[in-house]
Amino acid sequence: MEINIAACQIEVKPGHPDQNFEKIRSRVSEAKKNGDDIVIFPEMAVPGYIIGDEWENSAFINDCMSYNKRIAELSEGLVIVWGSVDADKQKVGEDGRIRKFNTAFTAQNGKIISRVCKTLHPDYREFDDDRHFYSSRKLAQDRGMSVRDYIQPLTVDINGEERKIGVSLCEDMWSDDYSIHPIEILLDNGAEFIINISCSPWTWRKNDKRHRVVRQRLQAQKAPFVYVNNTGVQNNGKNIFLFDGGTTIYNRDGSLRDMCREYRDDVIRTTLFSSRTDVIKRPVLSHERDQEELLSGLIYGLRKFFELIRASKAVIGMSGGVDSSLSSYLVSKALGAENVYGVNMPSEFNSDITKSLARRMAETLRLNYAIVPIQDVYEYSVEQLEQTEFTRLDASGVKKMLELSSVDKENIQSRDRGSRILAGIASALDAVFINNGNKSEVATGYTTLYGDVNGAVAPIADLYKTQVYDLCTYINSVEKKQIFPDELFDIPASAELSAEQDIEKGEGDPFAYEYHDKLLRAFIEWRLDPEDILKGYTDGSLSDTLGMDRNFLSEYFASDSLFVEDLERIWRLYKINYFKRIQAPPIIAVSKRAFGFDLRESQLGVYYTQNYKEMKRKLLGGD
Amino acid sequence: MEINIAACQIEVKPGHPDQNFEKIRSRVSEAKKNGDDIVIFPEMAVPGYIIGDEWENSAFINDCMSYNKRIAELSEGLVIVWGSVDADKQKVGEDGRIRKFNTAFTAQNGKIISRVCKTLHPDYREFDDDRHFYSSRKLAQDRGMSVRDYIQPLTVDINGEERKIGVSLCEDMWSDDYSIHPIEILLDNGAEFIINISCSPWTWRKNDKRHRVVRQRLQAQKAPFVYVNNTGVQNNGKNIFLFDGGTTIYNRDGSLRDMCREYRDDVIRTTLFSSRTDVIKRPVLSHERDQEELLSGLIYGLRKFFELIRASKAVIGMSGGVDSSLSSYLVSKALGAENVYGVNMPSEFNSDITKSLARRMAETLRLNYAIVPIQDVYEYSVEQLEQTEFTRLDASGVKKMLELSSVDKENIQSRDRGSRILAGIASALDAVFINNGNKSEVATGYTTLYGDVNGAVAPIADLYKTQVYDLCTYINSVEKKQIFPDELFDIPASAELSAEQDIEKGEGDPFAYEYHDKLLRAFIEWRLDPEDILKGYTDGSLSDTLGMDRNFLSEYFASDSLFVEDLERIWRLYKINYFKRIQAPPIIAVSKRAFGFDLRESQLGVYYTQNYKEMKRKLLGGD
Known part of the structure; x- marks a missing residue:
């Protein structure tokens, strides 16, 4: 018989179960009105997923568990599947704390009827599941069972019929590198269809890869596959991860039936086991599509990050170079130009070309703009440091004067911009300021600590310099007016911190x-x-x-x-x-x-x- | 029959297998001269342990494996046990890369005769073993075996006799929170004695805890226990971990037979299964012993960190407060006073008391010293910022002047000190500068980003303010002369960044x-x-x-x-x-x-x- 499914793509706010619960409640009530049989939410939809060691806070875990109960209470008349943290307070985890699980809950008739805990725990890149959670793999080992026997589909009564659902979490479907394949096991063990709830960040062409992986999982045994992922941003301090959603319902053969719009709350509904077989096209991969995804991701990420830190205004140093030009474009798209304060901070080494490019960019974007020269304090600092004499406070009384090299002087300028001017302005405006570094610079340390390394967020620090140019070219191709002038592409990339880095003589970065x-x-x-x-x-x-x-x-x-x-x-x-x-x-x-x-x-x-x-x-x- | 054991506590340089190999080679050759039967080195003695994602560099892994082979070649006439990385290039790990193991190798007669891989993988605090290594627990699961059957002692011919050795790695002995107890399993399965090779950082009273844990492991079945740990420092970027060694040989009942000296290369030798039963006393725990360990650890850590980053000179801001006083003491102990450059950076808000306390501390420690006032640039910056006017570059042309609050002005001073003066001096001296923050400040953010948050290393940022005072008191009690004057304990803790923070009026930090x-x-x-x-x-x-x-x-x-x-x-x-x-x-x-x-x-x-x-x-x- 048919089953009506609602796959709910919601923005999850990590660390704020109260807000996440409210969102889930409102979607459940819509699903009831709509007559859905099963309503599905992402992995860790209550607590969020990337929350650092907040998992060790038992009061927080209890709070999430109480929301789990409250979600279960909403399940009169339909089945709710959602991801959250679960705990077994009688047992310890391997860190000696309360044993916790990354769990897919299922509730019906006001009660939790199933807790499926994640089998495969990713432990690479930003993922750390084994740090906090006990896997079903360990549970199986503890009970002396094989994983194959341990992982079973869930049996639920839907419209008077017993149905077998294969519930899985995120990595459970990405099993290529593992010796265990939970999706195949669920299907072997009788699952009629698969639900995979995820909290899976956007990465380059990942949606396309997922479509291929789903097809592969269904190769031996066909079955409908419902993939539900969240939107929003989550961070581990040093990185901000983008969640585009990409919630997808797949047909029995792994072809696409329906897909949520990216980076927004969305619900897709379908009737499983009906005679209808809708198929939508897989998006065609192309350089343009990649650029489009990258651009929308960066703008979304910036906007959400500012929301998270409760800031609305950004200060940005504008040197007239390509990095600060792209950054200021992204920030003005994310926050609105009226909230962006561009600052040009010339010293004697800055060329007229770049100074005028900076101003032109600010005009194009209609930013708030000011010029704050650093020459005076730069000269004062060089003099003050060169006049500094250390005295050894012992019998020798040895004296030592400071000598500044050309590099020392370059760094003084950068620190003056980053720590005296930009930080000062941001503080006065109750704003934060933007780090304009690109990945090539970050990788090679072609930056000054406490100078251009500063800032509250680095929007383009995961793009190499050549990717920065590429993205500017793409933006020029899709905007109605030319945003990045031709000169920006023509002048050599340069820090303009010394006479040796004179772009008017074509001198630029040593790369x-x-x-x-x-x-x-x-x-x-x-x-x-x-x-x-x-x-x-x-x-x-x-x-x-x-x-x-x-x-x-x-x-x-x-x-x-x-x-x-x-x-x-x-x-x-x-x-x-x-x-x-x-x-x-x-x-x-x-x-x-x-x-x-x-x-x-x-x-x-x-x-x-x-x-x-x-x-x-x-x-x-x-x- | 008797077995002669040499337990080698060596400093391991993470990421430098060449240097580690040379150290192992020289210890093996000493052991041969000494007629030892078994010579033992710590866990991950070849590659180091805390090396971030360098584990993903296959060329590095191959390089370590070639050193493993070269160590095996040294094993003519004795048995060598050491920790290193091993790889199975035919299999993938769960990150899709070459499958790697945290392995205890045993070699004899020029060949590797055993590879024991770690069973329990710590995944809390700084530990990340599951991120990089495949455990014997997963191997057992893959083969459908119980861990109890999988973990077996190693059989070695020593002096013509078959001996059964229980080889284990670090966490394998700390099994209290796990469902698997590798030491007990090894003993149940016939091990005559236990070797545990570790790479285990110092933490508060950990040695004492280890003595208790060993006794507990040997409760059901008595056996000699050899624990070998390394010295040195290893870091994950944000933290520097201290390795004190603590290599210990335990008698059958878990009493201490011998123990290496802390924080240095050392070898302890013993004859197992002899009629002699040496017992040394367990160090008595006390507040003084804790302070002594803390002090020696901090000084050792600083010295080794400077060695690691190849720096020999330190610049340090000296405000006259207790934090910078303690930091400058530690740094001068670590590097020698001649390599320390103290800088006092007064503005109008600094009291005569603290200015004179700063100088007195520099005199006591015989540092290089200079006074570099920040008043001029502070005033210039306030004026420059207050005169900065932003213009909206659109039809509205809206203007906005900056207004500086009292907090804005406080932060200007701090950033001027951290980013203009200290960074400038460090750069001119080819030195690095010290961060003087304590844990109470770091926790509450009672600091200025790009100001006193700056520095290359933070020696006391894991000590709360009260612990800073405690350590100063302890130092005064053990040094021949009074290092920290009474006034330092009497004046209120204060940032001295505004008239409200006037210590002469007894005004200090809001804590x-x-x-x-x-x-x-x-x-x-x-x-x-x-x-x-x-x-x-x-x-x-x-x-x-x-x-x-x-x-x-x-x-x-x-x-x-x-x-x-x-x-x-x-x-x-x-x-x-x-x-x-x-x-x-x-x-x-x-x-x-x-x-x-x-x-x-x-x-x-x-x-x-x-x-x-x-x-x-x-x-x-x-x-």
Whole structure:
């Protein structure tokens, strides 16, 4: 017989079960009016999912459990499936605290009738399920049962008929790398259809990958599949994750039946086991679609993050370069131009070109704008520091004057902008200020701590410099007017902190971004080592591996030894400059690996493997 | 028959297998000369343990595995047991990468004869074993075996006799909160003695706890127990963990036979199964012993951290307060006074008392010292900001002048010190500068981002303010001369950033540290919620729970409503100010829960449970 399903995509506010409960209550009451048989909510829809060690707060857990009970009480006349935390107060978890579960609850006739706990616990990137929750895998082991016997579909009476539902949570469907396949087990054990409730962040082309995974799960045994995910943002301090939703109902063969609109509360309804077979098209993958998703994700993420921290106004340094131009565009889209305060902070080293580009960008976006020069305090600081004399307070009385190098002076300017001006203005306006760094800079530490590393949020710090240009090009192509002027693409990327970085003479950053961005991606996202890179260089496969023009390397590097020197320079910069990332602001995560708690680092210094050293010796000779 | 054991406590350099291998090689060669039968090294002695996601670098893993082979080659004539990473390249881990194991290797006659992989994977605090490694628990499940059957002692021929050794790794012995007890299983399955190799950071009274745990493990079946741990520091970016070693050989009944000296390379040798039964005394626990351990740990941690980042000089702001006084003492002990540059940075708000206390401390410690006033730039900045006018670049042309509040002006001074002066001096001296914050400040955000939040390392940020005073008192009691003058204990703690914070009028920080420190500890370390606190306040148990004088609360809070107001103020400060901790420097972890990646947080805003609100309503009336 037919079953009427309502798949509810809701924004979950992590750490605020009261608000989440209210949203669930109102959706349940709509579902009742609509005559739905089963109404489904995402994983951890009550507490939120990425809440750090708040899971250790027992009062909070109890509070969530009391909301679970209140949700169950709403289930007169229909079945509710939702994700929340569950606890077994008689048992301890492996951290010695109350044993907790990441659970899919099912309620009917006012009572909780089933608690399915997650089997596969992701423990990579930002995921930490084993830190907080006990899996059904461990429960099976404790009872001396096989997982296959332990995982069973849930039997529910729907309209007088016994139905078997395969309830699963998020990772349970992404089982390719596991020795256990919960979806297949549920189907083998008699599930008529699958519900998967998730709290799954957006990543590049993940929706498309999910469609493929669902088809694969249903390969041996066909069955309808209902995937329910939340929207909103959740953060672990160092990263802000975007939840686009992507709630989807799949037909028996894994084809798409219906899908929620992204980044908003939405409900899709369907009648399972009816004779109708609706099929919607899978979105076609393209560079444009990727850019569109990226852009809407970044703007949504910024808006939601400001909501979260209860800020409405943003201050942003505008240098006239491409990074601050893109950032200010994103922020003005997220908050409205009236809430954005652009500041240009020239010193003697800033060119007329960039100063005028900054102003033009602020005009294009109709921002609030001010020019606050740093030259006076810069000069005063150089003088004050150069006149500072330390005296050893012992019998020797040794004296030491400070000497400032060119780099020391560059950093003084950056810190003056970040810590004196921007932080001062933000504080006076009761606003926060934006970090404009891109991923290439963050990776190589081509930034100044307490200078341009500062800010409350870093919207583009998960985009390499070349991706920044790409996104600007895309925005120009979809906006009615040209947002980013041609000059912005023509001037060299430069910090403009010294006479050596004079863009009017074509001098810019010490990077060939078209190569270095790809090298950095190989290090950061593909987790490759200099050994892998040097091997590729030696055997001629590197250009293909990185996706480079085959002539680039031989043209750019005049000799093997220059290639190796550059490789070691970049590896060293990436490794050593982690100390700056430790003190960097939250980054909106959009790549396969964002700096922060997604990619976990340690201050280790620089290391080269024995193989690397051997290959280098062979290539360059000597020892 | 007798077995000669050498338990080698070595400093492990995380991420530098080459250096670790050399150390192991030299210890093995000593053991051979000494005629030892078995030489034992700590867990993860080759790669290090806390290395972030460097575990995902396959070239690094291969490099470690090649060192494993080279260690095995050293095992002619004796048995070597050591910890390292192992990989099964035919299988994937649950992150889709090469499957890796946290393994205890045993080698004999030039070959690896056994690989025991860790059974219990800690996943709390800084530990993340499931993120990177596959446990023997999962291996057992995959093979359809019980863990009890899977975990077996290793059989080795020693001096012509078959011996059964129970090899285990770290958490395998700390099984109280697990459903599996590997040590007991090994003994049940015939192990004659236990080896536990660990990479276990120092925490408060942990050695004593370990002695108790070993006794408990041996309760049902007696057997000698060899515990080998490393020294050094390892970090996860946000926290620096201290490894004191504590390598111990236990007799069959769990009494102590011998123990390495702390924080240094050391070897203890013993003959197992001999008629001799040496017993050494367990160190007696006391407040003095705790302070001594804390002090030596902090100094060791600072010294090793500076070694790690290859820095030898430190700049430190000296306000004349107790925090900067203690920090400068620790740093001068760690690096030598000649490498420490103290800087006093007065503005109009700094009292003569604190200025002279700063100088006296620098004299006592014989530091390099300079006074660098911030008054001029402070005044300039206030004026420059107050004269800044934003213009809306649209048809409206709306203008907005900045207005600075008293708090805005306080923060300008702090940022000027942290970002203009200290960062400028550190950069000119090729030094790093020290963060002087204590845990009470870090917890409540009573700090200025880009001001006193700055620095390369925070030595005392895991000590509450009252603990800072305690440690100073202890240092005074053990040093030949008085380091911290009486006035330091007498003046009120104050930021001295405004006329309202005038210590000469007795005005200081808005905290009653003797209560608020304990409240914060309850939140941070005991993971309690305002609900728990309010419950204790209501039923009269709070003073006992916190360990307070019973009269304090009633004397300090004139009414219930003032108590609740204060409770909510502190909870709110703690929760909201996480944004500052995101950008804070590495903290040396010494408590049960340090801010950083030990305690994982999320920007969530403030939440009160239903129970809390109900209790508050009952207590105060109203709704």
